[in-house]
Amino acid sequence: MISAYSGTAVRAAERPLLDAGQGAELMQRAAHGLFSFCAALLKERRGRMYGASCVVLAGAGNNGADALYAGARLLKRGCATTAVRTSSSAHAEALSAFLAAGGRVLELSTDKTDEALQLCRAADLVLDGVLGTGGKGGLRGPAAHLAALAPARLRRGHAPAVVACDLPSGIDADTGQAPGPYLQADATVTFGAVKTGLVAGPGAEAAGHIEVVDIGITPYLGTPAVNRLLAPDIAALLPRPAAGDQKYSRGVLGIAAGSDTYPGAAVLATGAALATGTGMVRYLGPEPVRRLINQAHPEAVCSDSTVPLTHVQAWVAGPGAGTDEAQRRRAVDAMASGLPCVIDADALSAVEPGMGEQVILTPHAGELTALLNRLGEDTDRESIEADPLTWVRKAAALTGATVLLKGWATLVAAPGGPVFSQADATPWLATAGSGDTLSGILGAMLSTARKSSPHPGCYAAVAAAAASIHGRAGKLAAEQGPVQPSLLPEAIRRVISAMEQWRPGPGEAGIL
Ligand SMILES: NC(=O)C1=CN([C@@H]2O[C@H](COP(=O)(O)OP(=O)(O)OC[C@H]3O[C@@H](n4cnc5c(N)ncnc54)[C@H](O)[C@@H]3O)[C@@H](O)[C@H]2O)[C@@H](O)CC1
Ligand SMILES: Nc1ncnc2c1ncn2[C@@H]1O[C@H](COP(=O)(O)OP(=O)(O)O)[C@@H](O)[C@H]1O
Numbered sequence: 229m230i231s232a233y234s235g236t237a238v239r240a241a242e243r244p245l246l247d248a249g250q251g252a253e254l255m256q257r258a259a260h261g262l263f264s265f266c267a268a269l270l271k272e273r274r275g276r277m278y279g280a281s282c283v284v285l286a287g288a289g290n291n292g293a294d295a296l297y298a299g300a301r302l303l304k305r306g307c308a309t310t311a312v313r314t315s316s317s318a319h320a321e322a323l324s325a326f327l328a329a330g331g332r333v334l335e336l337s338t339d340k341t342d343e344a345l346q347l348c349r350a351a352d353l354v355l356d357g358v359l360g361t362g363g364k365g366g367l368r369g370p371a372a373h374l375a376a377l378a379p380a381r382l383r384r385g386h387a388p389a390v391v392a393c394d395l396p397s398g399i400d401a402d403t404g405q406a407p408g409p410y411l412q413a414d415a416t417v418t419f420g421a422v423k424t425g426l427v428a429g430p431g432a433e434a435a436g437h438i439e440v441v442d443i444g445i446t447p448y449l450g451t452p453a454v455n456r457l458l459a460p461d462i463a464a465l466l467p468r469p470a471a472g473d474q475k476y477s478r479g480v481l482g483i484a485a486g487s488d489t490y491p492g493a494a495v496l497a498t499g500a501a502l503a504t505g506t507g508m509v510r511y512l513g514p515e516p517v518r519r520l521i522n523q524a525h526p527e528a529v530c531s532d533s534t535v536p537l538t539h540v541q542a543w544v545a546g547p548g549a550g551t552d553e554a555q556r557r558r559a560v561d562a563m564a565s566g567l568p569c570v571i572d573a574d575a576l577s578a579v580e581p582g583m584g585e586q587v588i589l590t591p592h593a594g595e596l597t598a599l600l601n602r603l604g605e606d607t608d609r610e611s612i613e614a615d616p617l618t619w620v621r622k623a624a625a626l627t628g629a630t631v632l633l634k635g636w637a638t639l640v641a642a643p644g645g646p647v648f649s650q651a652d653a654t655p656w657l658a659t660a661g662s663g664d665t666l667s668g669i670l671g672a673m674l675s676t677a678r679k680s681s682p683h684p685g686c687y688a689a690v691a692a693a694a695a696s697i698h699g700r701a702g703k704l705a706a707e708q709g710p711v712q713p714s715l716l717p718e719a720i721r722r723v724i725s726a727m728e729q730w731r732p733g734p735g736e737a738g739i740l
């Protein structure tokens with residue numbers, strides 16, 4: 229599992245070491261880690277470091293100093309390196325070290341933006357050390373101008389590798405927000421701990437690959453603000469049927485989805501649930517939808533029963549339900565049942581405060597906007613997309629439910645509890661019907677979860693794992709071309725099968 233901490237928390241964790249006079253040492257550890265990553269990257273791209281050309285974008289603070297020290301090391305290994313200074317002030321020792329190693333300097337001003345971008349474009353590597361955790365309110369002045377032009381100028385033709393020092397400049401270290409232009413990175417080498425700004429909002433995409441350099445502050449970090457599950461964590465959340473199991477002991481999932489208007493969503497959710505593995509799917513809905521489901525999935529058990537009369541271990545309600553009154557009733561009853569339930573799409577309009585964390589809402593940003601507006605919050609889709617971390621937490625607090633906010637990075641927040649961020653998906657999943665398959669995966673996982681004693685945040689963990697499986701299946705399916713949700717079950721089965729290699733051995737603790 230990757231643990232992320234706000235920039236503010238990481239700065240606080242550095243404090244005892246800074247007070248003990250170890251600031252310079254911390255900086256050298258950071259610079260060395262940054263240099264080592266860049267060295268490996270240059271060797272991989274070019275075969276050798278000698279003769280590479282590099283640009284260090286250096287701001288006024290310690291972030292610029294880290295990058296300048298890394299630049300000095302690159303110079304010593306034969307890389308022609310230029311520092312583009314984005315501020316008239318700089319960390320004096322770091323600049324001296326860079327100059328002493330033979331580095332060139334270009335002072336950035338608005339009329340030098342073209343020259344700086346030319347340098348970057350001709351380089352093998354651009355090190356972004358404009359701003360780190362001390363950045364407030366986004367980039368300003370010539371650095372903002374450069375960042376605004378960079379996407380168009382740097383991504384054409386031969387593109388340099390852009391490595392962010394600690395955090396892509398222009399991204400807020402606490403929230404991942406981008407108040408203005410920012411520098412998109414291929415990789416971010418981050419110091420001490422992953423910052424929440426690297427796993428949420430625009431920052432999650434801007435960061436690229438994340439590499440953590442241990443600088444010795446781990447003992448001073450508290451509880452992580454955001455977690456990211458890795459394959460072994462997900463494998464631990466996927467129960468495997470045992471010799472003594474039968475279909476009922478594995479768990480039964482009830483699905484109240486689809487309507488005469490939108491029958492397909494029910495077929496997609498059911499297919500994804502069956503591919504994830506559950507003892508049985510009991511489908512409740514109108515006759516034409518039942519017929520479709522049984523054509524596609526003969527193993528599903530279909531009826532037009534009610535929620536109270538149906539014995540299951542978890543529910544999925546909402547996908548394709550439209551304005552069907554019976555489906556709405558089932559969604560309300562599922563939420564009141566006390567069983568784990570996935571509330572998606574049309575069922576979200578039935579959500580009220582006081583739900584309980586076993587209720588998992590799965591909105592996209594548009595649906596979350598409608599839900600929050602209905603509960604009296606003044607927000608819009610743009611605000612939620614700009615700062616999803618803040619809004620997903622707020623939604624969980626307001627409803628009392630676990631909230632899974634879909635997107636490039638999917639965020640899951642338990643009310644007052646942990647937040648997860650999974651960025652395992654592909655934009656090829658942004659297609660109609662994709663969300664229906666996610667609800668099926670999550671429903672199946674909830675139905676089979678071994679819940680001896682559910683603890684706070686366990687539903688959020690299962691939801692994060694489901695988002696990851698969905699994302700991985702989407703990526704696998706996308707290898708064959710555009711993702712078609714009705715064909716996703718095959719990829720889901722392959723992803724789940726591949727998870728076996730990560731399963732914890734006997735006696736090894738899973739995360740729950
Ligand atoms: N504090 C420590 O012990 C360590 C810090 N490290 C590095 O230090 C960084 C933080 O350093 P700093 O606190 O100096 O902060 P930064 O280097 O992030 O930026 C601070 C400087 O930028 C200016 N600034 C702030 N917001 C700006 C904006 N929006 N536009 C333009 N200029 C702006 C400030 O006036 C100040 O001069 C971390 O990200 C990390 O890279 C590492 O060296 C590891 C150790
Ligand atoms: N740009 C993107 N990159 C990666 N995944 C995405 C992107 N956009 C959407 N997704 C994923 O695709 C799915 C879309 O779900 P949703 O919008 O509910 O679809 P629908 O309602 O049509 O079924 C979600 O799992 C979401 O996380």
Ligand SMILES: [K+]
Binds near residue numbers: 395
């Ligand atoms: K930076």
